[in-house]
Amino acid sequence: xxxxxxxxxxxxxxxxxxxxxxxxxxxxxxxxxxxxxxxxxxxxxxxxxxxxxxxxxxxxxxxxxxxxxxxxxxxxxxxxxxxxxxxxxxxxxxxxxxxxxxxxxxxxxxxxxxxxxxxxxxxxxxxxxxxxxxxxxxxxxxxxxxxxxxxxxxxxxxxxxxxxxxxxxxxxxxxxxxxxxxxxxxxxxxxxxxxxxxxxxxxxxxxxxxxxxxxxxxxxxxxxxxxxxxxxxxxxxxxxxxxxxxxxxxxxxxxxxx
Ligand SMILES: C[S@@+](CC[C@H](N)C(=O)[O-])C[C@H]1O[C@@H](n2cnc3c(N)ncnc32)[C@H](O)[C@@H]1O
Numbered sequence: 001x002x003x004x005x006x007x008x009x010x011x012x013x014x015x016x017x018x019x020x021x022x023x024x025x026x027x028x029x030x031x032x033x034x035x036x037x038x039x040x041x042x043x044x045x046x047x048x049x050x051x052x053x054x055x056x057x058x059x060x061x062x063x064x065x066x067x068x069x070x071x072x073x074x075x076x077x078x079x080x081x082x083x084x085x086x087x088x089x090x091x092x093x094x095x096x097x098x099x100x101x102x103x104x105x106x107x108x109x110x111x112x113x114x115x116x117x118x119x120x121x122x123x124x125x126x127x128x129x130x131x132x133x134x135x136x137x138x139x140x141x142x143x144x145x146x147x148x149x150x151x152x153x154x155x156x157x158x159x160x161x162x163x164x165x166x167x168x169x170x171x172x173x174x175x176x177x178x179x180x181x182x183x184x185x186x187x188x189x190x191x192x193x194x195x196x197x198x199x200x201x202x203x204x205x206x207x208x209x210x211x212x213x214x215x216x217x218x219x220x221x222x223x224x225x226x227x228x229x230x231x232x233x234x235x236x237x238x239x240x241x242x243x244x245x246x247x248x249x250x251x252x253x254x255x256x257x258x
Contacts, residue, residue: 024064028053031067038076038105044137052099052134057126066101070246074209075102078185079109081240081255087205088114090180095152095196096189097122100131103145107138119162119177120147121155128165153195157182157204185209187233188219197233206258208233213249226252233258 032049039045052058065071082089094103097120106115118138120131131147138145146164157179163171182200187210190196200206210229214222223229226243235256244251 027064027067030069031064034067034069034072035101038072038079038108040108048134048136051136052130055130055133057130058099061099061124061126061130063099063130066099070248070251071101072105073246074185074244074251075105077242077244077251078102078183078207078209078253079105079113081242081253082106082113082207083109085239085255087181087239087255089205090114091116091177092118092181092183093155093157093179094118094120095155095182095184096186097131097147098127098186100134100145100147102183102185103131103135103138107135107145110144116180117143117177118145119179120145121150121152122147123149123151125149152184152190153193153199155196155199157200179204181205181207183207187229188213188216188222191220194232200258202236202258204258206233206235206254206256208254209251211249211251216249223252229254 032046035045035049036042053063089106092106092115097103100120103118103120106113106118122128122131128147128149132139132145135145135147143164148162148164159176159178161174161176163174166172182204184190184196185208187208208229210221210223211219212222212224213219223232226241229252230238230241233254235254235258238254238256240253240255242253244253
């Protein structure tokens with residue numbers, strides 16, 4: 001009897017594991033399919049994707065979610081708006097850059113968008129290596145892309161001096177750089193702390209996204225609508241505002257000069 005019980009629970013365990021594996025595989029297939037339209041070099045991209053998902057930090061930062069349809073549609077929406085406005089971005093400070101999916105999409109259109117360099121700041125120390133792996137082709141090109149572990153409330157936008165971790169693990173010489181464009185597509189995660197926003201000099205080109213997904217327990221600064229978002233981050237010159245309806249929530253976007 002005991003033996004029967006054990007083998008039954010073992011079978012249930014095996015079934016649960018199989019279901020879980022199928023779910024994970026299905027999520028990866030969806031992720032690859034969602035990213036496909038935004039990639040030019042598919043072989044190179046797949047190689048980097050596999051390196052990314054093999055990394056032990058990947059699951060810890062919920063990497064699969066970065067390739068969900070809602071996430072990638074939101075980032076593609078930002079790229080389309082930049083294209084429609086014919087904006088040239090120069091040096092980009094990407095705030096709360098996570099594992100670097102938006103950077104990748106922007107750098108795919110580097111010449112069109114006039115991008116010089118991207119610095120991706122995230123407070124989570126698990127993110128930087130992942131973002132560098134995913135954007136490796138631009139990391140190895142004299143750090144056109146570099147991810148840094150920092151609280152965005154501690155950064156500056158003009159003559160900001162920073163040191164990045166080199167591939168041998170040591171720190172680089174200090175570099176001083178100035179942002180031409182500031183992007184924060186994670187305003188929903190800013191916890192009501194506006195230090196990062198207050199420090200952005202007037203006139204700087206800024207691109208922001210937020211959403212009304214209050215039910216997500218990681219969100220601590222969502223907004224009810226676009227008007228509330230506009231009041232939260234007032235611009236001197238608003239170039240674009242809009243909203244995108246997604247299955248779980250509405251996403252809001254503002255582009256302008258602060
Ligand atoms: C998980 S992503 C979610 C992305 C966002 N919902 C979006 O759609 O683009 C949010 C990221 O913000 C980062 N983050 C939160 N507060 C931060 C801060 N003060 N400075 C830097 N990064 C921060 C987190 O570590 C996380 O990687």
